[in-house]
Amino acid sequence: MAYETIKYDVADQILTITLNRPEKLNAFNATMMNELIDAFDKADADDNVRAIIVTGEGRAFCAGADLSSGGDTFDRDAKRGPAKRLANGDVDYSDPGIRDGGGQVTLRIFKCLKPVIGAINGPAVGIGVTMQLPMDIRIASDNARFGFVFSQRGIVPEAASSWFLPRLVGISQALEWCYSGRVFPAQEALAGHLVSKVVAPDQLIPTARELARSFIDKTAPVSIALIRQQMWRLMGADDPMEAHKVDSRGIYARGRSDDVKEGVTSFLEKRPAQFKNKVSTDMPSYYPWWAEREYK
Numbered sequence: 001m002a003y004e005t006i007k008y009d010v011a012d013q014i015l016t017i018t019l020n021r022p023e024k025l026n027a028f029n030a031t032m033m034n035e036l037i038d039a040f041d042k043a044d045a046d047d048n049v050r051a052i053i054v055t056g057e058g059r060a061f062c063a064g065a066d067l068s069s070g071g072d073t074f075d076r077d078a079k080r081g082p083a084k085r086l087a088n089g090d091v092d093y094s095d096p097g098i099r100d101g102g103g104q105v106t107l108r109i110f111k112c113l114k115p116v117i118g119a120i121n122g123p124a125v126g127i128g129v130t131m132q133l134p135m136d137i138r139i140a141s142d143n144a145r146f147g148f149v150f151s152q153r154g155i156v157p158e159a160a161s162s163w164f165l166p167r168l169v170g171i172s173q174a175l176e177w178c179y180s181g182r183v184f185p186a187q188e189a190l191a192g193h194l195v196s197k198v199v200a201p202d203q204l205i206p207t208a209r210e211l212a213r214s215f216i217d218k219t220a221p222v223s224i225a226l227i228r229q230q231m232w233r234l235m236g237a238d239d240p241m242e243a244h245k246v247d248s249r250g251i252y253a254r255g256r257s258d259d260v261k262e263g264v265t266s267f268l269e270k271r272p273a274q275f276k277n278k279v280s281t282d283m284p285s286y287y288p289w290w291a292e293r294e295y296k
Contacts (some may be wrong), residue, residue: 004220005032007057008039013050014212015043015114016205022058027066028127033101036131037108044113047278050221051212052112054135055119055205061144064126067103074155102159109134110160110232111277115215119208120144120195125183129194130157133164136228137211138195140186141204146194147183167235169193208259220259220275222282226250233290246289253284 007018019026043049056062065074084092091096091098109116109131118138125147125171132138148165157165157178165174173192177184186198199207215224230250233241254260259277266273 001036001038003035003039005029006039008042010046010049013048013216014041014053014209015046015049015051016053016055019054019056019062021156022056022207023062024056025060025063025064025123026056026128028102028131029102030101033105033118033182036105040108040112047221047280049114049146050061050216050224053117053205053208053212054118054122054132055208056121058122059143059209060122060128061120062123062126062128063123064149073114074153076168082147102130105131106134106159106164110195111259113228114230115212115224117208118222119211120146120186121201121204123147123183125149126153127159130159130161133159133161133168134232138189139194139197139199139204139211140189141201142186142198143201144186144189144195144198145183146177146186146189147181148178149181149183151179152181192202212238213271218273220263220273220277221279222259222275222277222284223254225279225283226254246286248265249286250284250287257282257284 004020004021007016009016009018017035017036019032021027021029021032040052041051049228051168080097083098084095086112105127112134115137116135118132119134120132120138122141122143123145124132126147126149129146129148148157148161156162165178168174169177169192177192185196190194190198197207230243230246234246237243257277259275262275263273
């Protein structure tokens, strides 16, 4: 796919995805949705991609949904045609046509097998901030601003943010930001644990790349992929026994792998490990251990 709204650049095993509509402050539209999903599909299939950085071109990260449609911006019937109806006339909410586009992006990022770092270079509101939530770490420039502005637009939080945000920052902080809909600075995002670090603008990408390298050097790609999915998917488990079951499968399956033999031997021999297992071909048979929950 030739991209119109994003840039896709791989260097030193780090993929940088840049939202690229600077004249629109990188506002999100349907084309960007499809291109981001395709980019993460492509990244997962490429063993040369070991970590992903997402940033914005120009002075904004993402100004939210493209509002050029005016009052019809969020009216799905006006933009896509009427939703399906049940026999009694009620909306059939199983109609895929009513799916939230931002949520399709965040669910794809959630499923990613590579570490994802958000490098937030400027204003990020609406989907511009909610798309960050399934990223593993967010680093902000001093110039960054954040806003869960949905209450001020008459809509509700989207992109599965009602699931992600309270888990990241706690329910009280999540509700404070979403109730008010106000835009707040990077230092408040840091204090509220939305971002892990605030740096000078010229240090944003170097800091993100240094962090990405720490995820690549000396580590096994398959282990990283499994760790990412273990942490995200087990965060909502109702008992630690669920984690124990998955841990046990992982230790058994990986314990017999060439990677583990190499990891232990290289440690004992005091040399760098050369991990050969690939995410594209060598994920263990117990993966995925969860039941797929597709939109129906």
